[in-house]
Amino acid sequence: QERSESRLLAGLNPQQREAVLYRGQALLIVAGAGSGKTSVLTRRIASLLENREAWPSQILAITFTNKAAAEMRERVGALVGQASEGMWISTFHSACVRILRREAENFGFTKNFTIYDSSDSRVLIKRIIKEQGADVLGFTPGNVSAKISKLKNELADVDSYARNANMDDPNEAAFVQIFRAYTRALTAANAFDFDDLIGQTVYLFRAFPHVAATYQNRFKHVLVDEYQDTNHAQYSLIRELTRPPALDDNALITTSPGASLTVVGDSDQSIYAFRGADIRNIVEFERDFPGAKVILLEQNYRSTQNILTAANSVIANNFDRKDKKLWTAVGDGEKIVGYTGYSGHDEAQFVADEIEKLHSAGTPYSSIAVFYRTNAQTRALEEIFIRSALPYRIMGGTKFYERAEIKDAMGYLVSVANPQDTLALRRILNTPKRGIGPATETALFRFAEDNGLSFRDAMREAAALGLGPKVTNAILSLSALLDEGAALVAEGKVSEVMSTLVTKSGLVESLRRSHDPQDEARAENIEELIAVTKEFERNNPDGELVDFLTEVSLVAAADDLDDSSGTVSLMTLHTAKGLEYDAVFLTGIEEDLLPHRMSASEPGGPAEERRLFYVGITRAKKRLFLSLAMTRAQYGETAVAMPSRYLQEIPAELIEWRQSPGMANSRGGTQPRALNANRTKWNGTDLATKPLTEKRDWPNRITNQVRDNGALELAAGDRIRHSDFGDGRVQTVTGEGAKRIAHVQFESAGFKKLLIKIAPIEKL
Ligand code: ATP
Ligand code: MG
Numbered sequence: 001q002e003r004s005e006s007r008l009l010a011g012l013n014p015q016q017r018e019a020v021l022y023r024g025q026a027l028l029i030v031a032g033a034g035s036g037k038t039s040v041l042t043r044r045i046a047s048l049l050e051n052r053e054a055w056p057s058q059i060l061a062i063t064f065t066n067k068a069a070a071e072m073r074e075r076v077g078a079l080v081g082q083a084s085e086g087m088w089i090s091t092f093h094s095a096c097v098r099i100l101r102r103e104a105e106n107f108g109f110t111k112n113f114t115i116y117d118s119s120d121s122r123v124l125i126k127r128i129i130k131e132q133g134a135d136v137l138g139f140t141p142g143n144v145s146a147k148i149s150k151l152k153n154e155l156a157d158v159d160s161y162a163r164n165a166n167m168d169d170p171n172e173a174a175f176v177q178i179f180r181a182y183t184r185a186l187t188a189a190n191a192f193d194f195d196d197l198i199g200q201t202v203y204l205f206r207a208f209p210h211v212a213a214t215y216q217n218r219f220k221h222v223l224v225d226e227y228q229d230t231n232h233a234q235y236s237l238i239r240e241l242t243r244p245p246a247l248d249d250n251a252l253i254t255t256s257p258g259a260s261l262t263v264v265g266d267s268d269q270s271i272y273a274f275r276g277a278d279i280r281n282i283v284e285f286e287r288d289f290p291g292a293k294v295i296l297l298e299q300n301y302r303s304t305q306n307i308l309t310a311a312n313s314v315i316a317n318n319f320d321r322k323d324k325k326l327w328t329a330v331g332d333g334e335k336i337v338g339y340t341g342y343s344g345h346d347e348a349q350f351v352a353d354e355i356e357k358l359h360s361a362g363t364p365y366s367s368i369a370v371f372y373r374t375n376a377q378t379r380a381l382e383e384i385f386i387r388s389a390l391p392y393r394i395m396g397g398t399k400f401y402e403r404a405e406i407k408d409a410m411g412y413l414v415s416v417a418n419p420q421d422t423l424a425l426r427r428i429l430n431t432p433k434r435g436i437g438p439a440t441e442t443a444l445f446r447f448a449e450d451n452g453l454s455f456r457d458a459m460r461e462a463a464a465l466g467l468g469p470k471v472t473n474a475i476l477s478l479s480a481l482l483d484e485g486a487a488l489v490a491e492g493k494v495s496e497v498m499s500t501l502v503t504k505s506g507l508v509e510s511l512r513r514s515h516d517p518q519d520e521a522r523a524e525n526i527e528e529l530i531a532v533t534k535e536f537e538r539n540n541p542d543g544e545l546v547d548f549l550t551e552v553s554l555v556a557a558a559d560d561l562d563d564s565s566g567t568v569s570l571m572t573l574h575t576a577k578g579l580e581y582d583a584v585f586l587t588g589i590e591e592d593l594l595p596h597r598m599s600a601s602e603p604g605g606p607a608e609e610r611r612l613f614y615v616g617i618t619r620a621k622k623r624l625f626l627s628l629a630m631t632r633a634q635y636g637e638t639a640v641a642m643p644s645r646y647l648q649e650i651p652a653e654l655i656e657w658r659q660s661p662g663m664a665n666s667r668g669g670t671q672p673r674a675l676n677a678n679r680t681k682w683n684g685t686d687l688a689t690k691p692l693t694e695k696r697d698w699p700n701r702i703t704n705q706v707r708d709n710g711a712l713e714l715a716a717g718d719r720i721r722h723s724d725f726g727d728g729r730v731q732t733v734t735g736e737g738a739k740r741i742a743h744v745q746f747e748s749a750g751f752k753k754l755l756i757k758i759a760p761i762e763k764l
Pocket of ligand 1: 577
């Protein structure tokens with residue numbers, strides 16, 4: 001045992017070691033980025049298991065993303081092997097879904113409940129606003145759902161809100177009505193929205209002490225990573241879980257002192273205030289948990305000194321913070337590279353070129369990441385990356401599950417799993433088109449209400465509505481199909497249920513038959529979804545339909561579970577938290593993007609944006625690239641962009657500046673100068689006199705037209721002309737079909753790899 005103990009502690013500094021070994025009710029580890037907070041949590045879990053102080057089932061570890069959870073599980077597994085199975089390492093949301101699936105029946109839900117993502121919530125809210133005629137008061141699905149979400153993060157429900165609301169104010173009264181209708185609709189649909197997952201678990205624990213006691217007795221250790229970003233609801237959940245269980249009347253429940261709690265965090269990395277994250281949770285930890293031990297870590301193991309100095313200089317500009325002394329033994333490392341591009345595309349080209357250089361010099365693609373503030377910035381990056389045949393993957397907020405056809409297909413599955421889910425049923429009622437119009441939908445809905453039936457049961461009774469025979473038959477056969485699906489569920493396979501539903505409903509067929517070329521791609525997406533169900537079955541041989549639905553809703557809403565081996569990772573700065581890469585590109589370091597223009601009106605907004613920049617910088621281990629553009633296409637227009645105020649907070653000598661070769665007065669080597677809103681000159685180029693349309697300035701570089709060279713025959717030795725790179729000779733062609741890649745040596749532009757299908761090339 002002593003030998004394994006030393007193995008677990010190997011390489012740790014004294015403070016880290018203390019953090020692994022401390023045993024008490026509450027422990028707070030506060031430290032700057034890259035100081036080993038997450039590593040210490042992982043070792044602590046391993047140490048508890050190894051010393052048999054806890055069974056795996058007695059440990060609950062909360063991470064910020066699914067990816068972080070998977071990593072932590074893997075690392076604990078590597079340290080202690082089999083002994084780690086059965087641990088709960090998950091995000092707040094997944095932990096709560098697990099609890100709710102088991103316990104939902106205690107308070108009027110079934111275990112098959114649906115999880116509404118934000119777009120589902122908005123559809124529902126939109127309907128309610130319309131029904132109540134509240135649109136004239138300026139209510140929109142966007143502002144209503146934001147407000148409801150905020151309230152739920154504060155654990156306010158409609159009743160507590162209404163008690164304090166000024167009901168004489170028509171706006172307040174209308175909001176309360178909408179909130180109430182929304183809450184009722186969720187309950188009737190046997191559904192939780194994303195915020196409910198946490199809020200309702202807290203409610204469940206408070207309302208049913210015996211349920212809470214089950215978990216309070218079960219978990220002996222609760223550990224939370226990224227504690228600075230917990231909101232009030234999450235904080236309350238942790239409090240409930242670590243409370244000593246209330247004594248049962250007949251004392252059947254053995255009592256424990258409550259789980260011991262370990263939290264780690266860095267207030268400089270708090271970036272979720274807009275979702276109600278409350279920095280006070282970390283600042284007031286010692287007050288909340290009297291007797292708590294606090295350990296500070298000061299050595300950074302991730303980044304070079306140059307990167308760390310840049311990060312420290314930036315964050316030092318925030319007030320109201322404790323200064324931390326982070327140091328590293330790694331050495332200065334290379335300078336940070338700064339690049340001022342002419343446009344977002346030029347910037348993206350720089351990023352792609354530098355990535356190729358890093359890759360040729362031995363950095364694997366998977367150790368490189370590109371960050372941006374807003375999702376809109378991915379368009380230019382993707383265009384250039386695809387053309388450069390650079391393998392990349394966009395992490396977080398997978399768009400796949402937001403596609404209409406995927407939502408349709410999922411709607412069938414959800415309707416089978418949770419027949420109370422009226423939202424899902426109404427979505428598929430006339431998709432594909434089967435002649436059930438809005439009037440029929442309303443008639444069904446009324447019929448259900450008038451007769452105290454669920455919408456699903458009303459469909460079964462469609463014959464009683466006195467509709468035409470064609471419509472009646474359409475409803476009845478859909479109803480029969482759903483019953484068939486439900487019967488299949490009982491037999492097991494998710495993939496069979498899925499393919500039966502999308503085939504027999506005619507969903508796939510209608511897309512295949514369509515003349516819209518996009519529909520073919522949509523049909524393929526549904527095939528892809530069926531492939532996802534098969535993969536799920538392989539990974540979870542005992543998995544049930546609800547497990548699949550859970551996985552989909554959590555992955556779709558949070559982050560990508562896919563492994564990113566061999567690809568460059570693209571993600572927003574928010575998604576980047578906790579991760580690390582050898583080389584990091586921070587793009588769009590401009591006013592209005594970082595700080596984001598929306599942040600100006602928020603109290604504490606610019607300080608929070610600075611923390612976001614700090615988070616971005618501190619992800620880099622060896623190389624950091626900061627880039628910006630002089631003009632940026634945003635909201636459909638190309639506008640002059642100004643360097644971010646935060647750039648000047650980095651000591652100039654740490655950055656080596658480069659400039660687009662295409663720029664008029666390229667002097668290179670200069671730091672973009674002080675911000676001035678009225679300024680039209682940028683390092684000598686007068687932007688006021690320069691046309692700002694990208695097409696003019698970058699001839700042929702970006703066209704909106706979709707190119708398809710799929711049929712172009714190319715072989716080694718062929719000469720080609722590229723619209724940007726000029727003439728070159730093909731050295732070899734690799735890959736097949738749509739993925740054929742030409743390796744080309746250009747006369748002046750050097751060596752490039754091009755995806756033949758879409759590259760702007762012609763054969764000479
Ligand atoms: P963040 O604030 O960004 O979440 P963190 O404090 O959680 O950072 P970790 O991710 O745990 O930091 O660690 C940063 C890097 O330093 C990791 O690569 C980790 O393996 C390494 N590291 C941590 N402690 C040590 C150590 N004692 N010796 C060597 N490497 C270490
Ligand atoms: Mg961490």
